[in-house]
Amino acid sequence: MEVIQLHYDVNANDFTCAGEASGKLKRELKRLGFEPDVVRRTAIAVYEAEINMVIHADGGAIDASISPECITVVLKDRGPGIPDVSLAMREGYSTAPENVRNLGFGAGMGLPNIKKYSDKVDIDTVIGEGTTITLRINTAPAEN
Amino acid sequence: MDVRQLAEKLNAEVLCEGDMSREVTGCYIGDLLSWVMSRAQEGDAWLTVMGNINSIGVAVLADVACIVLTEGAALDADALNRAVQNGVNILRVEDNSYITAIAVAGSI
Numbered sequence: 001m002e003v004i005q006l007h008y009d010v011n012a013n014d015f016t017c018a019g020e021a022s023g024k025l026k027r028e029l030k031r032l033g034f035e036p037d038v039v040r041r042t043a044i045a046v047y048e049a050e051i052n053m054v055i056h057a058d059g060g061a062i063d064a065s066i067s068p069e070c071i072t073v074v075l076k077d078r079g080p081g082i083p084d085v086s087l088a089m090r091e092g093y094s095t096a097p098e099n100v101r102n103l104g105f106g107a108g109m110g111l112p113n114i115k116k117y118s119d120k121v122d123i124d125t126v127i128g129e130g131t132t133i134t135l136r137i138n139t140a141p142a143e144n
Numbered sequence: 145m146d147v148r149q150l151a152e153k154l155n156a157e158v159l160c161e162g163d164m165s166r167e168v169t170g171c172y173i174g175d176l177l178s179w180v181m182s183r184a185q186e187g188d189a190w191l192t193v194m195g196n197i198n199s200i201g202v203a204v205l206a207d208v209a210c211i212v213l214t215e216g217a218a219l220d221a222d223a224l225n226r227a228v229q230n231g232v233n234i235l236r237v238e239d240n241s242y243i244t245a246i247a248v249a250g251s252i
Contacts, residue, residue: 016222019201043205044181104194109178
């Protein structure tokens with residue numbers, strides 16, 4: 001299988017479409033025959049990052065690169081940036097506004113879930129410019 | 145037990161029919177979507193009062209067998225549309241999540 005590149009745009013403040021990109025990616029991974037655990041981990045991590053883009057940034061773009069060995073997803077936004085990444089990584093810490101919490105978001109699990117379900121996460125954030133999250137999910141156990 | 149049998153057992157209103165023959169293998173209760181998505185298991189009956197469009201996204205991603213809206217919680221119109229598109233089973237009961245979970249536990 002050659003490397004497959006997929007691109008999705010995420011709209012700002014559009015909760016009716018939130019989760020669409022991760023849903024499409026999930027279907028694609030299923031169709032390609034990846035293990036259910038790989039599909040689930042990727043879908044959860046990408047969904048959380050996608051929701052973060054909708055809540056905190058002005059939307060953004062998702063680029064996935066799928067190879068037999070690993071799935072790499074780059075999520076890039078032009079939002080406000082994350083002032084304190086280690087604080088944002090803490091379970092339960094959230095800056096989501098009240099209206100967003102009423103929809104069931106803002107549990108402070110977004111970044112922790114991304115880290116939990118990915119094999120590798122890089123967060124590149126610049127205040128006032130935006131955030132790029134690169135996550136990798138290995139599709140096969142690492143060779144010893 | 146499949147979703148159709150669960151609906152009968154709970155005396156639930158069926159708001160959206162996807163694959164009602166899906167097997168229900170567990171149960172998860174929660175309204176915080178991130179929490180649910182990371183902890184609910186494939187095949188669970190997901191008990192919640194959250195009937196908005198994002199609940200449908202979570203149900204699809206977590207691959208639960210069905211959503212059970214408890215305490216007669218409302219299902220938004222756009223959520224129903226999304227559920228129809230994605231074939232998500234949605235039931236609704238008047239009991240609270242505790243009482244409903246007991247009934248689910250006695251059935252699977």
